[in-house]
Amino acid sequence: MGAYILKRILLMIPTLLGIMLMTFAVIQFVPGGPVEQVIAKMQGTDSDSTGRISGNTGNEAGGNQQTQAGSQDATAFKYRGAQGLDPEFIKSLEKQFGFDKPAHERFLMMIGNYLTFNFGESYFRDRSVLSLMVEKMPVSISLGLWLTLIQYMVSIPLGIRKAVHDGTTFDVWTSGVIIIGYAIPSFILAIMLIVVFAGGSYFSWFPLRGLTSDNFSQLSVLGKAMDYAWHLILPLFAMGIGGFATMTLLTKNSFLDEIRKQYVTTAKAKGLTDSQVLYGHVFRNAMLLVISGFPGAFLGAFFTGALLIETVFSLDGLGYLTYKAALDRDYPIVFANLYIFTLLGLVVGLISDLTYTWIDPRIDFERRDV
Numbered sequence: 001m002g003a004y005i006l007k008r009i010l011l012m013i014p015t016l017l018g019i020m021l022m023t024f025a026v027i028q029f030v031p032g033g034p035v036e037q038v039i040a041k042m043q044g045t046d047s048d049s050t051g052r053i054s055g056n057t058g059n060e061a062g063g064n065q066q067t068q069a070g071s072q073d074a075t076a077f078k079y080r081g082a083q084g085l086d087p088e089f090i091k092s093l094e095k096q097f098g099f100d101k102p103a104h105e106r107f108l109m110m111i112g113n114y115l116t117f118n119f120g121e122s123y124f125r126d127r128s129v130l131s132l133m134v135e136k137m138p139v140s141i142s143l144g145l146w147l148t149l150i151q152y153m154v155s156i157p158l159g160i161r162k163a164v165h166d167g168t169t170f171d172v173w174t175s176g177v178i179i180i181g182y183a184i185p186s187f188i189l190a191i192m193l194i195v196v197f198a199g200g201s202y203f204s205w206f207p208l209r210g211l212t213s214d215n216f217s218q219l220s221v222l223g224k225a226m227d228y229a230w231h232l233i234l235p236l237f238a239m240g241i242g243g244f245a246t247m248t249l250l251t252k253n254s255f256l257d258e259i260r261k262q263y264v265t266t267a268k269a270k271g272l273t274d275s276q277v278l279y280g281h282v283f284r285n286a287m288l289l290v291i292s293g294f295p296g297a298f299l300g301a302f303f304t305g306a307l308l309i310e311t312v313f314s315l316d317g318l319g320y321l322t323y324k325a326a327l328d329r330d331y332p333i334v335f336a337n338l339y340i341f342t343l344l345g346l347v348v349g350l351i352s353d354l355t356y357t358w359i360d361p362r363i364d365f366e367r368r369d370v
Helices: 002-029 033-042 073-082 087-096 103-114 129-164 171-182 186-197 223-259 260-271 273-291 294-303 306-312 316-329 331-359
Strands: none
Touching: 002 260, 002 331, 033 087, 103 331, 129 223, 129 273, 129 306, 129 316, 129 331, 171 223, 186 223, 186 306, 186 316, 223 273, 223 306, 260 273, 306 316, 316 331
């Protein structure tokens, strides 16, 4: 097992570098970079994500005459945005953001710093990237952790019951319900929940935004816990309704495969009850795929789908932070999140494989090609 773990760790290095390199290369061709963003603001214009400029510019005659710039590509925008600015000042901006160095030097410097988890400073927030990520992390952890736990607590018992009652009315209508839930996009469901239950048009049973109330610090311990749960109900429901289908059907199919095997028939022939067979023999083998996927499920709940939910419910987490950073061309935040997410994904993949061997010692990855 030690050799297998070492091979997987060694394979993580080129994978991580490859993902970072491809993203870094793409970023070089994205118009409207941080230098252009600063120039646009100084010129009284705003640049959108395509590098075009629009807005109002005042003339020196004192009027409020509006001039609208036509659509231009990134190169035209760069020269137009720089009109009237000292070339030395533009060079100082490029030096400030690190664009005075060749691309390969900037990439190597970035990777060298990231090896020690030195993510530098945000371009526009005047704070270190690491402190920003730590500040936003509790929101994302709350969503990811509770969503994963609730999904497992609901999906596993439901999947087991569906497997035992395969083909019955209960199995059919529960499958219909979870498949319909899976088909509804999470952000559409989130908007529907807000309209119906958060004061949109019908009821005001749940808060519209945030993770806690304004008077959270004044509440008792029990009051804080209830307030925290109250704010999480709608976001977790919107995020988790699709995940229930995947986990439930995975559990059901896994148990069905085991129930149909010969050892189950043999156990029943020996006089064991259905419950003894199910939980004494089938459960351990059937739960192999389900439990081993827990690290990956948590990572998916932590990072996947949280962006739209955080935006809809005004939850200031990592997803929303990365989204705003991408719009603002705050590249240190974007690359730091990509690096952390990719590294965690690779580590969680290894942990999932090791979980297989922990649940079933008969599995030996060292005998297989990595």
